[in-house]
Amino acid sequence: MRTVNVPLGPRSYSIRIGPGLCSRVGQECARLGLGRRCAVISDSNVAPRYAGVVEGSLRAAGFEPCVMTIPAGEPSKRLRHVEACYDRLAAHRLERKSFVAALGGGVVGDLAGFVAATYLRGVALVQVPTTLLAQVDSSVGGKVGVNLAAGKNLVGAFYQPGVVLCDLDTLGTLPDREYRAGLAEVIKYGIIYDAALFRRLERDLDRLLDRDPDTLAQVIARCCQIKAEVVGQDETEGGLRAILNFGHTIGHGLEAISRYGKYLHGEAIAMGQVAAARLSARLTGLPVREVERIRALFERAGLPTAVRLDRRQRERLLGAMRLDKKVSAGELKFVLAERVGRVRWGQAVPQLELERVLAGGSPAEGD
Amino acid sequence: MRTVNVPLGPRSYSIRIGPGLCSRVGQECARLGLGRRCAVISDSNVAPRYAGVVEGSLRAAGFEPCVMTIPAGEPSKRLRHVEACYDRLAAHRLERKSFVAALGGGVVGDLAGFVAATYLRGVALVQVPTTLLAQVDSSVGGKVGVNLAAGKNLVGAFYQPGVVLCDLDTLGTLPDREYRAGLAEVIKYGIIYDAALFRRLERDLDRLLDRDPDTLAQVIARCCQIKAEVVGQDETEGGLRAILNFGHTIGHGLEAISRYGKYLHGEAIAMGQVAAARLSARLTGLPVREVERIRALFERAGLPTAVRLDRRQRERLLGAMRLDKKVSAGELKFVLAERVGRVRWGQAVPQLELERVLAGGSPAEGD
Numbered sequence: 001m002r003t004v005n006v007p008l009g010p011r012s013y014s015i016r017i018g019p020g021l022c023s024r025v026g027q028e029c030a031r032l033g034l035g036r037r038c039a040v041i042s043d044s045n046v047a048p049r050y051a052g053v054v055e056g057s058l059r060a061a062g063f064e065p066c067v068m069t070i071p072a073g074e075p076s077k078r079l080r081h082v083e084a085c086y087d088r089l090a091a092h093r094l095e096r097k098s099f100v101a102a103l104g105g106g107v108v109g110d111l112a113g114f115v116a117a118t119y120l121r122g123v124a125l126v127q128v129p130t131t132l133l134a135q136v137d138s139s140v141g142g143k144v145g146v147n148l149a150a151g152k153n154l155v156g157a158f159y160q161p162g163v164v165l166c167d168l169d170t171l172g173t174l175p176d177r178e179y180r181a182g183l184a185e186v187i188k189y190g191i192i193y194d195a196a197l198f199r200r201l202e203r204d205l206d207r208l209l210d211r212d213p214d215t216l217a218q219v220i221a222r223c224c225q226i227k228a229e230v231v232g233q234d235e236t237e238g239g240l241r242a243i244l245n246f247g248h249t250i251g252h253g254l255e256a257i258s259r260y261g262k263y264l265h266g267e268a269i270a271m272g273q274v275a276a277a278r279l280s281a282r283l284t285g286l287p288v289r290e291v292e293r294i295r296a297l298f299e300r301a302g303l304p305t306a307v308r309l310d311r312r313q314r315e316r317l318l319g320a321m322r323l324d325k326k327v328s329a330g331e332l333k334f335v336l337a338e339r340v341g342r343v344r345w346g347q348a349v350p351q352l353e354l355e356r357v358l359a360g361g362s363p364a365e366g367d
Numbered sequence: 368m369r370t371v372n373v374p375l376g377p378r379s380y381s382i383r384i385g386p387g388l389c390s391r392v393g394q395e396c397a398r399l400g401l402g403r404r405c406a407v408i409s410d411s412n413v414a415p416r417y418a419g420v421v422e423g424s425l426r427a428a429g430f431e432p433c434v435m436t437i438p439a440g441e442p443s444k445r446l447r448h449v450e451a452c453y454d455r456l457a458a459h460r461l462e463r464k465s466f467v468a469a470l471g472g473g474v475v476g477d478l479a480g481f482v483a484a485t486y487l488r489g490v491a492l493v494q495v496p497t498t499l500l501a502q503v504d505s506s507v508g509g510k511v512g513v514n515l516a517a518g519k520n521l522v523g524a525f526y527q528p529g530v531v532l533c534d535l536d537t538l539g540t541l542p543d544r545e546y547r548a549g550l551a552e553v554i555k556y557g558i559i560y561d562a563a564l565f566r567r568l569e570r571d572l573d574r575l576l577d578r579d580p581d582t583l584a585q586v587i588a589r590c591c592q593i594k595a596e597v598v599g600q601d602e603t604e605g606g607l608r609a610i611l612n613f614g615h616t617i618g619h620g621l622e623a624i625s626r627y628g629k630y631l632h633g634e635a636i637a638m639g640q641v642a643a644a645r646l647s648a649r650l651t652g653l654p655v656r657e658v659e660r661i662r663a664l665f666e667r668a669g670l671p672t673a674v675r676l677d678r679r680q681r682e683r684l685l686g687a688m689r690l691d692k693k694v695s696a697g698e699l700k701f702v703l704a705e706r707v708g709r710v711r712w713g714q715a716v717p718q719l720e721l722e723r724v725l726a727g728g729s730p731a732e733g734d
Contacts, residue, residue, distance in 0.1 A: 087515065095692075096692060114485075118512075120523075121523045121525055149454070156485060157488055158489075
């Protein structure tokens with residue numbers, strides 16, 4: 001088992017990465033000095049496979065869990081389900097020292113995290129991410145929340161977990177599409193922070209697509225380490241942390257205009273990252289051949305790379321992007337790359353450039 | 368104008384107390400370095416009187432406010448209205464540097480505070496309390512949140528305002544019942560922290576009931592100072608801060624079983640404090656004559672002092688109290704008095720003693 005520490009002073013915590021962790025959730029929670037009553041929040045895909053193991057492990061360690069399940073998928077990440085969870089926590093009489101375990105992908109982690117952050121003004125949170133995307137990204141760093149009809153993650157909090165348990169066995173049963181969507185965040189870490197990781201992904205992508213356990217363990221640990229380093233320096237996104245949003249402004253907009261139904265988050269940010277790379281070629285000097293390396297790696301991972309929208313969809317996308325949390329004084333701020341492994345945040349992008357890239361203009365086409 | 372500082376390191380802020388502050392909200396906000404877009408959240412009682420003045424003051428200072436109104440009263444303090452506010456903030460395109468001003472009593476302050484704490488993971492909050500209760504208690508200290516059907520304030524956060532503006536003029540138009548309810552929190556500060564304040568209230572109660580401006584200004588400033596001292600030492604209620612809950616465990620239970628409709632919060636905690644004083648006589652040595660001083664002062668303030676419940680209501684009350692946030696390992700913890708001006712928190716109370724006091728047994732009756 002590998003352990004990555006997230007250094008946040010009194011809110012520091014560990015990420016554990018290894019096989020068989022679902023059956024050790026109880027033991028790991030027992031170290032945290034928590035009360036006996038707890039809740040496991042999961043979804044309709046994950047609960048049938050793993051909730052029983054997690055619940056049994058908690059009971060064996062002396063805890064009294066109740067298990068609640070939301071429908072799988074991004075449309076569940078909303079206040080209606082948050083409210084239903086609150087009511088269950090009240091019925092199970094959770095107390096201030098109780099805790100909530102989030103067992104599932106990014107949707108479950110974000111929603112259960114927000115429930116934990118706000119129930120009784122905050123109870124402890126244990127993240128048990130079961131998707132690649134949640135293991136390398138959403139379960140680490142403390143961003144929790146839900147969507148509004150008007151946009152993604154518009155409601156939420158910064159709320160750090162007590163521990164993150166990444167059970168590698170859960171990745172074996174992940175549907176192919178969801179697994180590939182997780183690779184979009186993995187590739188992102190290479191682009192924003194670590195050229196060596198990017199080269200390794202270019203070299204080892206086939207092994208990753210085969211879900212080779214050793215390669216996975218190493219790559220996931222490296223991604224968590226990068227996220228821990230970034231979040232450790234800037235917990236609440238005053239500056240540096242913004243680099244984690246590379247490709248996300250356009251990606252979130254694409255999710256919003258398709259009402260969170262058409263694309264998985266990873267697919268949307270794959271398109272968003274390629275578009276951001278194209279903007280970077282125009283504005284921050286990213287060489288055109290690097291844009292192509294980035295595009296090619298997403299493509300090899302089986303992810304969509306081209307934003308194809310008609311004029312009306314494009315206008316709706318621009319409208320949705322203006323609602324993004326990263327807007328300041330009405331101006332959209334982007335993370336743009338200088339080269340693979342190095343990005344700049346807070347970059348203003350002229351409306352015309354944005355429209356041109358969204359209309360499909362690539363720098364290679366010289367339009 | 369008086370100013371009380373709340374010392375919380377990077378989250379420190381000022382409470383300003385004086386006449387005419389509603390028309391200075393814009394100027395005060397201009398000092399805080401906030402973005403232009405903002406929202407004023409108020410209720411159907413307060414908005415017709417003061418929202419126009421506040422909105423005008425904000426516009427004159429260069430801000431772009433939108434005003435939203437919830438129905439007056441405790442039943443509005445729930446997630447449905449929080450969600451409606453989020454949607455309005457999204458439609459008005461609030462950004463991370465935007466702010467929310469809470470204009471009203473405790474319900475508005477708690478709800479708008481929770482909206483501010485969670486929209487975009489937190490935007491700035493300006494409290495403009497317009498009731499006595501909100502000015503001396505709920506607007507100061509950073510507890511924000513809403514009720515669930517299962518209990519009061521079960522959902523929320525600790526989230527400090529950027530400034531608190533107590534306009535004394537707003538107290539002149541407060542209905543008598545609500546004004547008296549506010550006195551329940553004023554009297555509480557005397558019991559838990561300041562015997563001299565309690566004596567002053569015994570002496571000057573008639574002036575307070577006449578809403579004499581000088582007396583009010585002095586008493587409100589002293590209450591805010593006490594709250595600031597307590598919160599400054601214990602922001603998130605690890606210990607000392609619990610003393611502010613004197614009378615609140617029973618009070619919240621009374622509110623819950625009457626579905627937040629029958630009693631004002633101040634009325635419920637007046638009864639709760641007298642009951643807590645009776646428990647204190649049995650358990651922490653509060654002299655019986657002090658119980659009577661406490662009861663008499665609440666009575667002179669026109670507040671209910673006796674809990675009158677039949678057996679079924681009493682059982683429901685005990686059930687509601689067990690859902691209180693202050694329950695730990697299934698045990699209810701009380702704040703009890705040793706004498707006027709000095710209390711102890713975290714006191715276990717045997718079920719039998721609690722039932723006896725709720726059944727109306729006073730120590731004077733020697734039952």
